[in-house]
Amino acid sequence: MGCWKCVFVRNLKLLLPLGVLSVPNCFCFCLYYSSKAFALPLMLKQVSHHPTLIACHCEGKGWKFWGDSNLRSKFWGRSIQLDPVGVLTLEFDDGEIFQWSKVTTTIYNLILGKLYCDHHGLMHIHGNRQYSCKLKFKEQSMLDRNPHQVHGSVEDLSGKKVATLTGKWDDSMYYVIGDASGKQKDCNSSSNASLLWKRNKPPPNLTRYNLTSFAITLNELTPGLQEKLPPTDSRLRPDQRHLENGEYERANAEKQRLERRQRMILFNIIAHLQYASGPAQSRKLQENGWKPRWFQREGEDGPFRYVGGYWEAREQGKWDECPNIFGDFNEELVDSSERS
Numbered sequence: 001m002g003c004w005k006c007v008f009v010r011n012l013k014l015l016l017p018l019g020v021l022s023v024p025n026c027f028c029f030c031l032y033y034s035s036k037a038f039a040l041p042l043m044l045k046q047v048s049h050h051p052t053l054i055a056c057h058c059e060g061k062g063w064k065f066w067g068d069s070n071l072r073s074k075f076w077g078r079s080i081q082l083d084p085v086g087v088l089t090l091e092f093d094d095g096e097i098f099q100w101s102k103v104t105t106t107i108y109n110l111i112l113g114k115l116y117c118d119h120h121g122l123m124h125i126h127g128n129r130q131y132s133c134k135l136k137f138k139e140q141s142m143l144d145r146n147p148h149q150v151h152g153s154v155e156d157l158s159g160k161k162v163a164t165l166t167g168k169w170d171d172s173m174y175y176v177i178g179d180a181s182g183k184q185k186d187c188n189s190s191s192n193a194s195l196l197w198k199r200n201k202p203p204p205n206l207t208r209y210n211l212t213s214f215a216i217t218l219n220e221l222t223p224g225l226q227e228k229l230p231p232t233d234s235r236l237r238p239d240q241r242h243l244e245n246g247e248y249e250r251a252n253a254e255k256q257r258l259e260r261r262q263r264m265i266l267f268n269i270i271a272h273l274q275y276a277s278g279p280a281q282s283r284k285l286q287e288n289g290w291k292p293r294w295f296q297r298e299g300e301d302g303p304f305r306y307v308g309g310y311w312e313a314r315e316q317g318k319w320d321e322c323p324n325i326f327g328d329f330n331e332e333l334v335d336s337s338e339r340s
Helices: 181-189 213-217 238-244 248-276 279-288 310-316 331-339
Strands: 028-034 039-048 053-060 063-075 080-085 088-092 097-100 104-108 116-127 132-137 149-155 161-168 172-177 194-198 295-297 304-306
Touching: 039 295, 053 304, 063 304, 161 194, 238 248
Parallel strands: none
Antiparallel strands: 028 039, 039 053, 053 063, 063 080, 063 088, 080 104, 088 097, 097 116, 104 116, 116 132, 132 149, 149 161, 161 172, 172 194, 295 304
């Protein structure tokens, strides 16, 4: 639920990743969050630009989490429906695995009225051993006075309900041992109900995008961090930094510069391939784009998995295969390539 708890009041779009067709490893957000409580190596990477596909890998003590995410959209005039494509996997060191996909998101009132979004559908959390889970995200209606409801249950291999879940995806979730499906509306107020998850209080000064206190810190460059990052890390992206500082005109100008820089690099690479290897190799690059540096797809249509090497390269400071994608470039070369 944590990934949805703030989006119901987030009606602005953040900056998009830069396209990987023109620059390899162009969007790589890698975070090593550490405190006295835990250390969390997390890696997010845009592995495809058309279609836009984001892959992630995260490890903790006794578990691993990975997956990739894409969207299929349907436009209904006054609303747009977003159907997630991709499977998320959580694996424990003892071999137990849980897999699930996200539910549908619909954004309403695109033309008139107050813009808002809702998550709805059935989520199956499949386990490879004794337990699995089903969660029903109730679709919000115009007359619904209690929106964002989620109901579900945990079942064993025989289909018997061993626990009942209820709550709201933007507030909290509770569980009751056994089958309490007939009392789901009052499950969270029952004396037998136990709190499973609760949304943290928002920061005192809300940001423009309604980010959580944790999310606000993710783009921070702490002392000594910048020297360890690859030149493709999104925390080094200048237009994003200007936007964070409230410098909107500078952010827009910098975004346009980066996009023009990409076009220049792509033009030069294609021209070089046509000269050195012929038009066939050039067409292959344009059709397939770049291969992700830290992820590899399993099979033809399988998920992207982390292949390793990032944290080792970061420890040694070796980023030879990661170009500086945010640096300066020659405007005259861009203008000549666009005219041709």
